[in-house]
Each structure stands twice: as structure tokens, then as C-alpha cells.
Amino acid sequence: MPQQPLRDWQPAPTPAREALNGQYVRLEPLDPARHGDDLWQALQGPDSDPLLWDYLPYGPFGQRADFDAWLSRHAASQDPLFFAVVEPGSGRAQGLLSYLNIATQHGSIEIGHICYGRVMQRSVQASEVIYLLARHAFANGYRRLEWKCNNDNVRSKRAAERFGFSYEGLFRQHMVIKGRNRDTAWYSIIDSEWPALAAGYERWLAADNFSADGQQKQRLEDLR
Template sequence: MTDALNWKPATAPTAAPIEGRFIRLEKLDPARHGDDLWDVLQGPDADPVLWDYLPYGPFPERGAFDRWLQGNAASPDPLFFTVIDRPTGQAQGILSLMSIVPDHGRIEIGHIAFGAAMQRTPKGTEAVYLLGKRAFELGNRRLEWKCNNANARSKRAAERFGFVYEGVFRKHLVVKDHNRDTAWYSITDDEWPQVAAGFERWLSADNQRPEGQARTLAACRNG
């Protein structure tokens, strides 16, 4: 547990690549990743509910999508990463580190948009694990996850990944002309070693089926 008397600010993140077993995280580059991301996020096989709780999308045409990617790529906060499937090299999703406050050791994982090819596979779990690991290696005390309180899928994911529910900020935002009550979750630095061990067990070779799915659906948090 961090001793506040000895606290030193965290290091700000960079978009240096992060290698995993199933995926690689790279800085979002619209020129290199745009075609794949358009296909997996907007194509005929895209997740039909992907954009329901995001503050943007779906995009009516490629130009609007490219402008969105370019804005994301230029942003230091949120700092966007592309998820690259290691066997194929295909870009299959994006996510970011955001709400970056090194002076207080606080950082968030958000703006998650995973293509259908990542769902029901270890790839999304590994992407969250790798960014969480990076966040705490940089000296952060707190890793946050926030979502629309109506977004049951995101709330289930937060709980499975080991985030602790903290409550709801009522009437927190207006998103796409609708009220958003925001559910807050976190993992702290003293909790992370146990949570990380749960991720690593879940992602281990022993827990993976040949067809690419995990043998168990247990929570990553020491489960």
C-alpha cells in the first residue's frame, strides 16, 4: 500500500508498444490501422450494439470515421492504442488511457471499441490487463473504469476484470441527447498484485482452448 508521506507523482504514459501473448498494443495510426478498423468496427460483421453507449458513432461514411480516428490519434489524453491480433496482424479494436493525473496517481481505461473478432476470446481481456499493468508500472495509485449505468455489458466486464464498484454519479453527463448516470469502478495499487495474478491465471496457456476461447469464465480477480 502506498504511504502518502513518501508519495511521488506517477510518470505520464507514452504510447510505446506493449507486447502480449495474443495481441500487441500500438499507438493508434489511422494510416496503418484505418482500413482494418473501418472493417471491424463499421463493416457488415461489426457488433450491432458497439456504439450504443459511446458518445460518438456509428459513422455514416468513411470520411467521418477517418476524421474521428485522426482526432483520437492526435490526442495525448485520451491516449489511444490499437489492438493488433498477433497471428494475423489485423487491427481489431481500440482503447485508451485517459483522465491522466500523474500528480495524484490517477488514470483510467476507457473509450473501448472492440471488434466482433475480439469478443469471446482472450484478446479483450489481455488488452485491459496490459494497460492496467502499464498504469501501475508508471506509479499510479488508482486505475478507474467508468461507464453508463445502463450499460450492463460494460459493468459485467468491470466486475470480471476485478474493478471494485464505487457508486453512481447521477445525471453526470448528457450523451447523444440522453441523460447518463455514470457507474464508477476502480482498482488501487495495493489491490493490483492480486488482481494481476487473476488475470495471468485466466490468460495462461492452461486456461485456453485450441479454438481460442478460455476454458473458464471465472472473474480475473483472484477467481
């Protein structure tokens, strides 16, 4: 059956280099001068996650100079467009991630390059980051939000499913990363799905869904 033309379709705008504010976290355009010390500590310090770099095409970094050069390249990029994840109370950067594969003419955009310090992992902040980026993308006219990861990366696949992304399939022998084969699992959210997903995120992020010690009362999967 032939596809119907989109009514009044206009390409989505290129994402602006601007801060996104949430309840528990703030996304700031990556700035090595402002965020570099915090990110070095969070991502390479003694309490960092030793598995962090396993499925990324870069890192770990043995020298601070190499790390700073990597941050500077990311900060100058438009696609990927990088954000530092900042804890509002302390102002400390706890991780970074990006939009990438920004196809404005098709209304498609991806979230990736996720590098979190240990304190960010499996936290309310980590979930709110995805909500903020998804909300921003769909509010600006994007039709499709993508998530891709190494098929061996169980943590990333579980996260995609928890965040409401739908599995679309496996690209076999898609890449060679650090001398190893990567089969890539593809996930997406489309614009028609976002209103219901957004409502679930907002119910989950509400202050009354968390106990005094920060434990969730209802799971995101159940609320969305």
C-alpha cells in the first residue's frame, strides 16, 4: 500500500546549543573549562565505573591531556552535539552524552555517547536526562528518536527498554570497534508514542513517587 504524504511537513530545526533544566539535573552545553575537572574525576577517578568504556569507541584515558583533547573535540562538534550532565545543587558535572545522527530533513535524531560517573548510573537523574532530551526533540518537530548500542551491551539494551524505546532489529557486523565486531541493536521512539510515554515519565519523576531516602514507589515501566 503506498505511503500517504505528510501534511505540512517541514524539516526540524538543528538543536540549539542551550541548557535544558529538569527537577533533578541540568544539561549544559559541554564546556571543557567548566566541566573538565569534574568529568575527569567522575569518568576516570578512583571511584569511576571500570566497565564504562567497554562498548565505547574511545577511552579509557591514561593521561589527562588525552582526556582534555577528547573533551575539546566533543565540545566543538555540532553533530554529535554534547551536553554535560550537571547536578544543580553542587554544580558538578557527573557525566556527558549527546544528540547525534541529526537528520533534520527527515526529523530523526539519536541519543548516544553516554558516559556517566558511577553516581549517575541507575539514578533518577539518569532517567530524567532521557526525558529532557526526548521532550526537547519532539517539541522541536522531530518525528523519530533513536537509541543504538552494541548487541553485547546488556546494560544499554535494558536501559532502552526501560526508557520506552521499541526494539527494531539487529544490524549484523555493523561496525568494527576497538578491533572487535559490533552487531548493533536498534531502538526508537516515534512522535505518536511520545505523549503517553511523557505522561509516564512525569508521573514517575514526581516528588511524591519517591520516599524520603530517594527510593521509588512505582517503577517507570509500570507508570508509562
